Amino acid sequence: MQFIKLSLTALCLGLITACGGSGGGGDNSGNTATPVNDNTTSPTTNVDTPSTPNTETNNTTGQVAKTSLDSDHIVVTNLNSPNLSTITVDGQTIQVMRSGTYVGSWSNIRDGSVTTTVCCGKYDSAKIGFYDLGEDAPAYLFYNGIVTAKNDIPQSGVVTYKGDSIIFPGSADTDLPDQITGTSTFNADFGNKTLSGSLNADQVTVTVNAKINENTLSGTATSSVDPGTINVDGKFYGSNAKQLAGMAIPQTENDDWGAAFIAGKQ
Structure with missing residues (x-):
């Protein structure tokens, strides 16, 4: 990293x-x-x-x-x-x-x-x-x-979250800056316990797919400019899961990119 x-x-x-x-x-x-x-x-x-x-x-x-x-x-x-x-x-x-x-x-x-x-x-x-x-x-x-209490997590419905992100591109494209700040957009399906979305900064898109387990997120991320699939972890924050945040971190030395994200309920 x-x-x-x-x-x-x-x-x-x-x-x-x-x-x-x-x-x-x-x-x-x-x-x-x-x-x-x-x-x-x-x-x-x-x-x-x-x-x-x-x-x-x-x-x-x-x-x-x-x-x-x-x-x-x-x-x-x-x-x-x-x-x-x-x-x-x-x-x-x-x-x-x-x-x-x-x-x-x-x-x-x-x-x-x-x-x-x-x-x-x-x-x-x-x-x-x-x-x-x-x-x-x-x-x-x-x-x-401030993590959302487990009994305060919605049990149904699809909620859109929008916010910010920071992406650290790896060595696949040396023309990119070392860090790029951008946006984040997610759809949380609380009934099916899934989260999908993307981080967008400059010409880089990171696609995120995760499972919702009570107030915790876990899944994977892929990048439009860097190879490899890396792990995503995160949580819901505030009353009624009004915000979420997390990061995508490489697990092997072959993956040299990463990201962090934060977003609020729309």
């Missing part, structure tokens, strides 16, 4: 005003969130009061995929905190949202040696993003949020 590391390097070079602080988990009052400029207009989703966090025994709220610059090995670990402001991975607390700062689209947060790119302020129950811990350190891709 070196694609994430390369993308973060390019991101840091293009960062203009994101300021450093005391490091992950410290006082970040002097730091700012900087919008990421791209050519994609993201759909607007309705935002309401965040739902009550899921307190069930199985309290997995999201996942983090970790890679290092000198290895193709990927480690995926669960997150277990419905915290939209920070995530804690490998003992490091990373801020993913600034208090008192609202950015409706993708934004860059620089905190000491840590640069985080996160989406988006308009989603009140979930966040996706990626970050690294500096030169020659691991890179991370994540999704997390």
Whole structure:
């Protein structure tokens, strides 16, 4: 998953005003969130009061995929905190949202040696993003949020979700940027327990098909520009499954592309 590391390097070079602080988990009052400029207009989703966090025994709220610059090995670990402001991975607390700062689209947060790119302020129950811990350190891709309680998942009907995505193309097309932000569209068939949809960014389309198991998504993804089928994991977030988020992560060193997505009910 070196694609994430390369993308973060390019991101840091293009960062203009994101300021450093005391490091992950410290006082970040002097730091700012900087919008990421791209050519994609993201759909607007309705935002309401965040739902009550899921307190069930199985309290997995999201996942983090970790890679290092000198290895193709990927480690995926669960997150277990419905915290939209920070995530804690490998003992490091990373801020993913600034208090008192609202950015409706993708934004860059620089905190000491840590640069985080996160989406988006308009989603009140979930966040996706990626970050690294500096030169020659691991890179991370994540999704997390306030998971929909199992008894609050719809049991019938087809619901459309629209939102945002970020795609990390692999080596199949070297003319593409290291990272491309775009849109996401899904149809969730709660009666048949299936989810289908696509991520679209520039000339890249990622097709997603997954099974719905209570508040969890699991399936596969294929890319229009990269070979291989990779795994998809995700969850529903907020009251009545009003949002969803997840990521597509390669399982072998032969697959060097990936993606993350987030969307709101229409």
